[in-house]
Amino acid sequence: MNFSPKPQYARWFIIISSLVITTLIVWNILLFFDQIKDSERSKMEVYAAAQRAIAETAEIIPKNKNARQLEESLSNLYLLILSENNTIPILTYNPEEETYNPVNIPNSDALTQEELAAMASEFALTNQPLDIVWDGVKLNTIYYGNSSIIGQLKYFPIALLVIVVLFIALIYFYYLTSKSSAQNLLWAGMAKETAHQIGTPLSSLVGWTEILKTEDVNPDYIKEMTKDIDRLETITDRFSKIGSVPDLKEVDIIMETKSAFDYLENRSSK
Structure with a gap:
């Protein structure tokens, strides 16, 4: 009979290699998830910067002889930025009017201001709000949630964890089976x-x-x-x-x- 330790080394090599591969997969998925969140954060910063630029130029437009042309250019820029963002739900809070302006939120017309305020609180727990400040005065506050892509991926780590647990259980079962097979040969x-x-x-x-x-x-x-x-x-x-x-x-x-x-x-x- 062969009692060489080589089969044991091969078994442990398979187990350790499998765990390393699984860890790398999980790590890359987490990096991908963080990249998506950073990308959405960048989009919202551009969105806030556009609104800040419109507020800053509001006083310049009346004094400019090409005010109409400048206003149209800013409107086109703002619409372009809005068109680039059709997945991230946004709530813009106006402190003067104490109202929330929803964007990319389904059935927003049927929601009351109290419901929008509760939604803004949930968004604040998920992502840090962005304040639009001009000349020391807070003009608006932007609350935004996760896009549909992140919403679909939020359960993916749980599913991946289940897969990892099953994979480890499979490796453990393989180890027990190999050990039992060696004992049976003995x-x-x-x-x-x-x-x-x-x-x-x-x-x-x-x-x-x-x-x-x-x-x-x-x-x-x-x-x-x-x-x-x-x-x-x-x-x-x-x-x-x-x-x-x-x-x-x-x-x-x-x-x-x-x-x-x-x-x-x-x-x-x-």
Whole structure:
């Protein structure tokens, strides 16, 4: 039998490699998740900067002879920025009017200001609000939530954790199976060795019984010894077959059932 430690090294190499690969996958997914959040934060900062720029130029426009053209340019810029953001839900709070202006929020027309305020509080827990300040005065506060992409991905870490747990359980099951297989090989080897060791004195006993048959010995004694030898031969044959490939052959199922019944009937309790 092979008791080399190489199979154990290979098993531990597979386990450690699997854990390292799983850790790298989780780490890259977390990096991807953070990149999405940083990208959305950058979009919202641009969105806030556009509103701040409009507020800053509000006083310049009336004094400019090209006020109409400048106002149209700023409006086009603002609309361009809005068109680039069609996934992030936004609530713009006006402290003077104490109102919330929703953007990219489904069925926002049916929501009351109290419901929008509660939604803004939830957004504040998710992402830090952005204040639009001009000349030391807070003009607006932008509350924004996660986009639909992040909303779809928020359950992904849980699913990934379940997959990792199942993967570790699979590795552990593989380890137990490999260990059990090694133990089974050990028991099979011991059984074959036991059958071999029993066979040596058993052959000698068969020879002695043949000698006793030629002597003046009670035949009943020889008959009982022969029964014990046959029983030992059956046990030896069974031990030698442990771990071997079964030799399948067709038999009469009725006769085999009757034989098993007779065997159990003589040995079962009345």
